[in-house]
Amino acid sequence: MTANLRNIGIIAHIDAGKTTTTERILFYTGKTHRMGETHDGDSVMDYLPYERERGITITSAATTCRWREYVINIIDTPGHVDFTGEVERSLRVLDGAVVIFCAKGGVEPQSEMVWRQADNYRIPRVAYINKMDVPGADFFRVVTQIKEVLGACPVPINIPVGSEAGFRGVIDLVRMKYVVWQDELGTSIMETDVSDEQRETAATCRMQIVEYLAETDDRLLDLFLDNQPVPEELLREVIRTNTLVGRVVPVLCGSSYRNVGVQLLLDAVVDYLPSPLDVANPTTERETGEKEQLSKDADGPLAALVFKIVADRHVGNLAYVRVYSGRLEAGTYVWNSATRQKERVSRILKMHANHREEVPAVEAGDIAAVIGLKQVATGHTLCRPEAPLVLEPISFPEPVIQIAVNPAQAREQSRIAEALARIAAEDPTLRVATDHETGETILSGMGELHLEIITERLKREFKLEVELGRPQVAYKETITRMALGECKYAKQTGGRGQFAHVKLQVEPAEGFFVENRIAQGAIPREYLPAVEAGIREAIKKGPLKGYPVVNLKVTILDGAFHEVDSSELAFKTAGKLALKEALAKASPRLLEPIVKLEITTPDEFTGSILSNISSKRGRLESMETYHRTRIIKSFVPLAELFGYATAIRSLSQGKAAFSMHFSHYEERA
Numbered sequence: 001m002t003a004n005l006r007n008i009g010i011i012a013h014i015d016a017g018k019t020t021t022t023e024r025i026l027f028y029t030g031k032t033h034r035m036g037e038t039h040d041g042d043s044v045m046d047y048l049p050y051e052r053e054r055g056i057t058i059t060s061a062a063t064t065c066r067w068r069e070y071v072i073n074i075i076d077t078p079g080h081v082d083f084t085g086e087v088e089r090s091l092r093v094l095d096g097a098v099v100i101f102c103a104k105g106g107v108e109p110q111s112e113m114v115w116r117q118a119d120n121y122r123i124p125r126v127a128y129i130n131k132m133d134v135p136g137a138d139f140f141r142v143v144t145q146i147k148e149v150l151g152a153c154p155v156p157i158n159i160p161v162g163s164e165a166g167f168r169g170v171i172d173l174v175r176m177k178y179v180v181w182q183d184e185l186g187t188s189i190m191e192t193d194v195s196d197e198q199r200e201t202a203a204t205c206r207m208q209i210v211e212y213l214a215e216t217d218d219r220l221l222d223l224f225l226d227n228q229p230v231p232e233e234l235l236r237e238v239i240r241t242n243t244l245v246g247r248v249v250p251v252l253c254g255s256s257y258r259n260v261g262v263q264l265l266l267d268a269v270v271d272y273l274p275s276p277l278d279v280a281n282p283t284t285e286r287e288t289g290e291k292e293q294l295s296k297d298a299d300g301p302l303a304a305l306v307f308k309i310v311a312d313r314h315v316g317n318l319a320y321v322r323v324y325s326g327r328l329e330a331g332t333y334v335w336n337s338a339t340r341q342k343e344r345v346s347r348i349l350k351m352h353a354n355h356r357e358e359v360p361a362v363e364a365g366d367i368a369a370v371i372g373l374k375q376v377a378t379g380h381t382l383c384r385p386e387a388p389l390v391l392e393p394i395s396f397p398e399p400v401i402q403i404a405v406n407p408a409q410a411r412e413q414s415r416i417a418e419a420l421a422r423i424a425a426e427d428p429t430l431r432v433a434t435d436h437e438t439g440e441t442i443l444s445g446m447g448e449l450h451l452e453i454i455t456e457r458l459k460r461e462f463k464l465e466v467e468l469g470r471p472q473v474a475y476k477e478t479i480t481r482m483a484l485g486e487c488k489y490a491k492q493t494g495g496r497g498q499f500a501h502v503k504l505q506v507e508p509a510e511g512f513f514v515e516n517r518i519a520q521g522a523i524p525r526e527y528l529p530a531v532e533a534g535i536r537e538a539i540k541k542g543p544l545k546g547y548p549v550v551n552l553k554v555t556i557l558d559g560a561f562h563e564v565d566s567s568e569l570a571f572k573t574a575g576k577l578a579l580k581e582a583l584a585k586a587s588p589r590l591l592e593p594i595v596k597l598e599i600t601t602p603d604e605f606t607g608s609i610l611s612n613i614s615s616k617r618g619r620l621e622s623m624e625t626y627h628r629t630r631i632i633k634s635f636v637p638l639a640e641l642f643g644y645a646t647a648i649r650s651l652s653q654g655k656a657a658f659s660m661h662f663s664h665y666e667e668r669a
């Protein structure tokens with residue numbers, strides 16, 4: 001039943017306890033029988049060996065579990081900013097999210113960033129304030145930060161009793177119960193009515209929720225105005241409706257590590273986060289170009305989005321799909337509208353943390369892994385051959401850093417190319433190219449760590465040793481003024497000649513466009529695509545240093561052809577050369593990627609961090625203070641930030657944390 005389904009992601013700042021919490025969820029939902037501690041390198045979700053070593057989560061695996069009469073699909077999302085592409089793709093297929101904060105660290109730069117991403121996708125959230133057991137934990141401070149820093153409306157639905165080492169339980173404000181976890185594993189839970197001394201605080205907190213939500217529901221308003229008790233079912237219902245529209249964020253607390261609080265978090269997931277029926281389906285486009293909103297009916301036309309490919313040693317490619325409409329059945333043929341090919345779905349698997357369950361079909365709303373698809377990549381739509389359609393593709397950030405990889409042993413060159421092609425099929429933020437001048441393989445990705453992990457995968461999974469060049473920034477080029485370009489291409493080689501004449505103009509613009517303003521017949525229509533293809537090829541290598549050229553409008557102004565000697569090739573070449581000439585005359589400039597750098601540091605290091613930022617051509621955006629902590633936000637050229645992890649460590653005696661994510665391109669001074 002789709003109403004009983006939850007597709008959720010668990011998103012968090014690195015180290016807030018996402019893996020630990022996920023582990024506990026899997027434990028309490030009965031699917032895993034041991035508990036892994038991430039710091040022991042023994043966890044169920046982080047299954048790649050180097051994830052265990054690093055203690056961070058880098059791939060999103062979809063895991064299915066059950067709680068009460070509900071099925072929960074958990075999409076694991078990465079915590080490190082170098083994997084924003086992963087976060088984006090997960091957000092696209094989630095219906096709701098649990099955002100974990102650390103009770104001591106609170107809202108950290110990266111939680112802010114993921115929060116904003118979730119805002120973009122309008123994902124309803126519950127917040128879980130973890131690590132209530134650590135010294136310095138402060139539940140209400142984090143609640144205030146969620147409000148002030150993230151601009152959200154947090155509604156605490158349970159509040160902690162005791163704190164730090166004494167944290168053992170919470171008051172569930174909806175039910176007005178005192179809940180205590182009694183044993184080490186957190187499976188023995190005692191619930192009592194709130195005690196007399198707890199009552200006043202609890203009643204005040206509950207009243208605040210009622211008061212705030214009263215204006216959204218007449219029944220609640222009447223009870224509030226008449227000073228009547230509010231039944232828990234009504235309160236739960238109103239919190240749910242407000243959460244679904246993003247008006248409030250229910251907040252819970254716990255200590256996943258000490259096994260306190262996780263069951264109530266699971267209750268909140270099913271009580272407050274949306275089922276697939278509560279959220280709008282993405283728009284789809286039919287082959288005719290018609291846009292429509294698909295029904296969520298299992299009997300409707302099939303529309304499934306491939307959101308992740310994982311190469312599996314035993315079964316080949318596992319394609320994780322989210323079905324939005326219709327039913328995907330094992331043993332049937334589907335149409336991949338991106339490759340325009342029919343493919344056979346041989347098996348469908350539900351992935352649990354430690355086993356796979358084969359199912360005959362997945363229906364609208366659900367997530368599963370498909371075996372058997374050969375030519376498939378992230379973002380492809382699967383549908384019925386007789387009802388072809390395309391779901392909105394997933395947008396991935398452009399790579400901003402590149403590095404040359406060379407085989408340690410020359411004879412392994414082709415195996416490396418094959419392995420990289422496989423990795424790139426799984427990871428759309430990775431690009432693999434060959435430098436035509438040096439013959440070297442160039443990897444482009446989202447950051448140093450991203451590329452480092454790729455080379456580690458080569459080593460571990462494919463047993464291939466590579467040598468790396470120095471990381472380079474992925475520059476771009478642009479133009480700053482209008483210019484004309486012309487090419488009269490005429491070649492006589494024996495028999496038939498080659499003739500084409502193209503005249504065009506370039507000017508700065510937002511994005512890239514080609515417009516055609518030639519007088520009718522100057523260039524026959526059939527050659528125009530060739531001219532455009534030449535233009536598109538020319539912008540791949542700019543006039544300054546051969547970087548791609550962006551932000552320009554090209555207008556084809558005039559041209560000429562020859563009845564016998566013109567050809568597509570001639571027009572393509574003329575288009576390319578005319579554009580090259582125009583670009584060179586249009587005062588080209590180099591653009592460099594600028595990163596938004598957010599640093600959280602104890603106050604005493606602020607001065608040295610700021611002067612370091614300005615020595616790196618950085619621009620301060622804002623500075624805020626929380627107690628004795630500073631949050632410094634700035635824009636810095638990526639080229640200046642290689643090895644920044646080490647630099648900031650020494651500037652702050654290891655006490656500052658930072659995150660960076662690509663912001664925009666800017667002219668290099």
Ligand SMILES: Nc1nc2c(ncn2[C@@H]2O[C@H](COP(=O)(O)OP(=O)(O)OP(=O)(O)O)[C@@H](O)[C@H]2O)c(=O)[nH]1
Pocket residue numbers: 012013014015016017018019020021037038039055056057078079080130131132133134254255256257258
């Ligand atoms: N004291 C305490 N420690 C915790 C708690 N939850 C997690 N930790 C510890 O905090 C560290 C980070 O936890 P993880 O679960 O790996 O955090 P994460 O957010 O998954 O981190 P990444 O996977 O690296 O993004 C580990 O050493 C955990 O054991 C908690 O409730 N209390």
